[in-house]
Amino acid sequence: MTVVVRVENVSKKYQLGNIGTQSLKGDFNRWWARMRGKEDPFAKIGDESQHQNGEFWALKDINFEVKQGEAVGIIGKNGAGKSTLLKILSRITNPTIGNVKIKGRIASLLEVGTGFNPDLTGRDNIFLNGAILGMTKREIAAKFDEIVDFSGIEKFIDTPVKRYSSGMYVRLAFAVAAHLESEILILDEVLAVGDTEFQKKCLGKMDDVAHKQGRTILFVSHSMQAVTTLTNTCIFLKNGQLKSQGFTQEVIKGYLQSDPSALEQLIYIDSPSNLEPKVTKVEIESSESSNSQAYGKPMTILFNISTPSPIKSAALSFQVMNSMDQPVTHLLVMDSEIPIARKSGLFELQCHIPKVRLYPGNYTLKVHFADRFSKQKYQTIERICPFEVGVYGEIRDYYWGTGNAMYVEDCDWSVVCMDQYSKV
Incomplete structure (x- = not known):
């Protein structure tokens, strides 16, 4: 190709600290400071390049x-x-x-x-x-x-x-x-x-x-x-x-x-409120480091919730969004299934996915927190906890081609025996 x-x-050098000093007096003052082992009098605060004669290499x-x-x-x-x-x-x-x-x-x-x-x-x-x-x-x-x-x-x-x-x-x-x-x-x-x-x-x-x-x-x-x-x-x-x-x-x-x-961006963190219920933390426990997830392996998503007062029928859900910000799957838990935030305080919930079947690619979470009884929506938190799904040790080239699917369904294959073709 x-x-x-x-x-x-390719290297690119910029000269720092020279703006407004392109004069004989400015050049002399800089030279004299250098001769005495002093710092450049025209260097900017925090300029790490001042010990390199005011040179900054943006590319090297x-x-x-x-x-x-x-x-x-x-x-x-x-x-x-x-x-x-x-x-x-x-x-x-x-x-x-x-x-x-x-x-x-x-x-x-x-x-x-x-x-x-x-x-x-x-x-x-x-x-x-x-x-x-x-x-x-x-x-x-x-x-x-x-x-x-x-x-x-x-x-x-x-x-x-x-x-x-x-x-x-x-x-x-x-x-x-x-x-x-x-x-x-x-x-x-x-x-x-x-x-x-x-x-x-x-x-x-x-x-x-x-x-x-x-x-x-x-x-x-x-x-x-x-x-x-x-x-x-x-x-x-x-x-x-x-x-x-x-x-x-x-x-x-x-x-x-x-x-x-960059690693800090992988975890969502917020401060509790004394006025309203909030999701204060969302963290992914992936099969690999740095929110990398192997296809077919388990994953756990941790949620911390702060509730200053009891909620009658709390509901927490999250959508997995692909890189085009399209929802791929939606997981929900309600108070009627397990007790959530029935008392004031701090709560931690875990959502365990035994086998991730998302197609290889990059994803984020969109989290929803509400009271189903009063229909009050507390929060919708978008584009948090980015994670990557990869396939390791799999050779099926056509199967994992770019854009082929959003997720892979579990299935069982079997061969149905048919009568062998014979000539009349």
Whole structure:
């Protein structure tokens, strides 16, 4: 398969502490402080690079290749160098050291405001972006209605984009990047802005672009569910260095294990209230570490509930949501089945699943807490406790193909003997 992106020994250096000091006096003061072994007088508070002559390496010796039709995730904490790398790939900035070779047209959505002329209307910016990609006016016009319909901002398409809200802006920007004919699509946190419904549309469109249209995608996100759904391979950046690359699920597992703050996100915690009942903790006990769950193995979900006053008929339920935020299964327990919160205090409930049959992928929980007798809804908690279901030691390639199913049903097969065919 053809290599369309090749990154060779790429490093990017920024000079810190120089803003407003580009003068003979400023340069002399910095030099004199350095000669006396003192700190840079213009360095920012908390600048860890001040002992390196004000140099900050956002990227250091990055090497990787992306082949045509691949969908590659790029993950890491804030400040890891993800956005800097995408800016270099998009030709917005140049590397200090190294080379980037790209084969094909690139459409980028890096941040709200990138790629649009604020004084032009939405309509004009669609045609401008298409022209930059080398498309003819007729080709852009053929995609125009589809772009506008997807963005959902038909009423404002002839309004200058500088008057758009950030949500409207990213709607149109994503629609343009995803629908115009580029061989390579570069996306940076496109799910960070916009409502839930539009985020679902984005995920659906990116899945279509990646798996059906065969275009190359480089995708940065803090959503491990989205990265796992959309990409097959992944790159993990830490402090500007490439820590690991390979199959997405393996790289994400290593990232979660190396980052304590990422592990904290796997457990939902809230403070008790003296005024109303609350779910104060939700935790998954999975078969593997870091909320990784082997298909066919048991799983336990723990719930802590705080109740300042008794509840007559409490009900607790949760839905397992897939990476497209669609419910896959719904589990419920009621006070009529086991006593729940009949007295004030703190309670812990356990839901034990003997054999998880969810299809391989990434999931979250959506928890509901209510009083069925009074019909009062206390809480609905969404997108918590992300976990991954994987298959280990299973060879049935067609069975576990991407998008084949949501869960696997238990079944028994048998052979029914039939009379052997004989010639007349």
